[in-house]
Amino acid sequence: MTAEPVSMTDVRELVDGALRAAVGRLDPRTYRVAAYHFGWTDKEGRPHKAPAGKALRPALALLSARAAVAPQESALPGAVAVELTHAFSLLHDDIMDGDRTRRHRPAAWTVFGEAPAILAGDALLALAGEVLLEAPGQGSARAARALAAATRRLIAGQALDMDFETQRRISLDECVSMASDKTAALLACSCSIGAVLDGASEALSGALEAFGADLGIAFQLADDLLGIWGDPAATGKPALSDLRSRKMSLPVVAALNSDTPEASQLADLYGRPARSGEELSEAELAETAALVEAAGGRAWAEMEAESRIQRAAEHLITAKLPEPVRTGFLHIADFVTSRDH
């Protein structure tokens, strides 16, 4: 057990071997799609080094073992399982949302076809459960159950998000609840899975989950802010990208629900599904962003993110964590929310 906060690079290295070993069990056809998705191979299956993902969930999983004063290595099956579940959801979401790019590369379904990408997602989801259940120790079944429940919420969140596309009016509560299912549930599970694997008390695992739930909303808020005001060079997406796809993100929904004149102008401009199919011009996109800001959507999202991080930190105090572990979690919270926007 190291005393230092885990660095993201260390996590990636520690988890990568276990992740590759797990994915290596898949049949060669499904493996090919999964390995491409993880950035280990190119389209032809040749070794490749794509910029790796942030390994945020594995980092949280390893820290959560240390929260239970267990060696971080004991959480490796948990770290692998949450990363597999995350990968499953990205593979399927990209198909469902028609997103053609993932981490600056063509999304797997555009390369291999929809059917193989559906199947690879299925395989990673099943594998996540299998890896967890093979973990030694008393907590593996409890961890697998928690992950399955988080997956159910993740799916419910995606279903609600897709439904938003056909709705005229979405309340801010609905939108927060969607993010809470789609994004925060798996992060909450990641923050507690190492402790659960170690057989931690419900009090400890509950506090870690609560930390992750608030962190997850803060993460989504930060992401949504980046989706509008993020620097294309940093995000890898075009400027104002979430507005182009008329995404009902948190700042937009907050703005639409504000009791301001800008809210109705925004509703008029952004209003879907009435005008779906029609693309917003560059001028309209800039106007939309300005309206979201003028209606208070940006300020609300920034404040709410801060307040969620504050609340998240309070859960860590309740949990009475060892100091370096608490610092580690806060370091990640900082990383998550301080991205440039």
Place this chain on the structure above:
Amino acid sequence: MTAEPVSMTDVRELVDGALRAAVGRLDPRTYRVAAYHFGWTDKEGRPHKAPAGKALRPALALLSARAAVAPQESALPGAVAVELTHAFSLLHDDIMDGDRTRRHRPAAWTVFGEAPAILAGDALLALAGEVLLEAPGQGSARAARALAAATRRLIAGQALDMDFETQRRISLDECVSMASDKTAALLACSCSIGAVLDGASEALSGALEAFGADLGIAFQLADDLLGIWGDPAATGKPALSDLRSRKMSLPVVAALNSDTPEASQLADLYGRPARSGEELSEAELAETAALVEAAGGRAWAEMEAESRIQRAAEHLITAKLPEPVRTGFLHIADFVTSRDH
């Protein structure tokens, strides 16, 4: 514990409540698609009574509890989990294979769209694991692990099957191995899951799995025979339906691999992907069926099915099952293979 072999109607009734309770946990959007798929509701979500599936896997799961001299009710979570996994695979396979009809009704993806059907399949897969892990008793984690491994094989089988569509030459071994993964793995899991939940010995669960593995191949052979020579009134599919879709089914692959003049005529007529897109005429379809038969594909499939059932029955003798349980398993084996073709 009843002494009589389980009737399929009893099984459906016993399992239906538990299955509905499990699926009832899903969010309303995902539930809607799943309930339609199970035949509980129509497209608009109104109660509906579609002809139910065979409940073959749940029936095997309940029997497998009795094989371990446990009450059949103790296997209910297992029965629900295998049925959920089967439903997941049907939902996704129909999308991947472009099949528009399922149990005489429009397939779910044609009614709700691909994305909601992908998501519903995901939800049922995650739910299967969750239901099993909530089962009381020592065996639940072992059962969940076995189910996850079976799911991995099911996926590998589907991946191989899709690959067959682009291959010129498939060996009979490859084709049997595909069926063994795609069809037999989940049946083998169903035949042992009740015993595993009860903490049965590896010897007993292994014998039950071996029974299910042979039963599964026999089941696929019977299905493939029906797909060519089945009565449309009974199968609900057009005559010669598997030949229309140029499916590389076991009788066809056996015929293609026979060292007969008919084999090359068949390869010429059926040869894909060279002519894919082109439909076979009714006359060509009849000729294809005749060639498969003349090349020995039909006779081989019939004999192989019988021999698999024979081997399956031997595993039951090894397992030293209570007589009514053995009879129950054989009753199902008979049901599976004696369908009209």
